[in-house]
Amino acid sequence: MAKKLLVVCMAAIMAVAALVAGCGGDQKAASDNKVLKVGTNADFAPFEFQDENGKEYQGFDMDLIRAIGEEMGYKVEISNIQFDGLIPAIQAGNIDVAITGMTINEERKQNVLFSDPYYKSGLSIIVAKDNNDIKTFQDLKGKKVAVQIGTTSAAEVNKIGGVEVKEFNSSADTFMELRAKGVDAVVNDRPVNDYYILKSGETNVKALPELLTSEDYGIAFAKNN
Numbered sequence: 001m002a003k004k005l006l007v008v009c010m011a012a013i014m015a016v017a018a019l020v021a022g023c024g025g026d027q028k029a030a031s032d033n034k035v036l037k038v039g040t041n042a043d044f045a046p047f048e049f050q051d052e053n054g055k056e057y058q059g060f061d062m063d064l065i066r067a068i069g070e071e072m073g074y075k076v077e078i079s080n081i082q083f084d085g086l087i088p089a090i091q092a093g094n095i096d097v098a099i100t101g102m103t104i105n106e107e108r109k110q111n112v113l114f115s116d117p118y119y120k121s122g123l124s125i126i127v128a129k130d131n132n133d134i135k136t137f138q139d140l141k142g143k144k145v146a147v148q149i150g151t152t153s154a155a156e157v158n159k160i161g162g163v164e165v166k167e168f169n170s171s172a173d174t175f176m177e178l179r180a181k182g183v184d185a186v187v188n189d190r191p192v193n194d195y196y197i198l199k200s201g202e203t204n205v206k207a208l209p210e211l212l213t214s215e216d217y218g219i220a221f222a223k224n225n
């Protein structure tokens with residue numbers, strides 16, 4: 001009797017195991033053609049940038065989203081979109097997610113959902129090495145400052161008041177403007193400012209230690225997703 005029960009039990013276990021294995025297999029096959037459409041503004045090293053040939057997308061965010069895609073069984077397709085066009089692209093359904101060093105804030109939460117925070121950032125200033133006027137954010141009053149359009153830098157520098165804010169399409173453009181002496185300072189996310197100083201070989205600029213904000217980056221996606 002006991003032996004009979006054992007045989008029945010083993011058969012049941014084997015049947016369940018076969019079912020589980022079968023399901024897993026089917027899921028894998030179905031996922032092979034699933035695509036995650038990712039938008040980024042690929043001019044924000046070290047989070048997203050393109051290699052020298054302007055082809056391969058690289059950086060912290062790119063590695064992260066590829067790892068997430070792999071985990072989900074999705075093929076990751078990345079498109080380069082202007083920063084202030086990313087939330088509209090999510091809302092229009094042209095992309096599934098935006099990963100682009102995007103700060104989670106209340107204003108954006110009206111339009112998109114965010115993942116859990118994945119990186120803690122904040123804003124810092126870069127000035128010419130021989131600039132002794134600007135030491136803090138308050139010192140930007142009455143000065144010309146370059147920021148990227150649609151970013152928290154643009155919003156925060158405008159809040160200081162009395163700053164002549166010049167808005168550019170990319171952080172690379174803000175650095176170029178500083179080099180060309182079109183502005184007195186640049187405000188960007190600190191890791192981006194620090195990476196620029198480290199990698200550009202630019203020796204005539206310095207990053208100031210003050211951090212204006214504490215910001216969390218999140219991955220954005222549609223409210224109905």
Ligand code: ARG
Nearest residue numbers: 041044100101102103151152
């Ligand atoms: N963290 C800032 C923001 O959310 C700047 C992000 C800019 N990102 C970019 N890929 N250009 O506004």
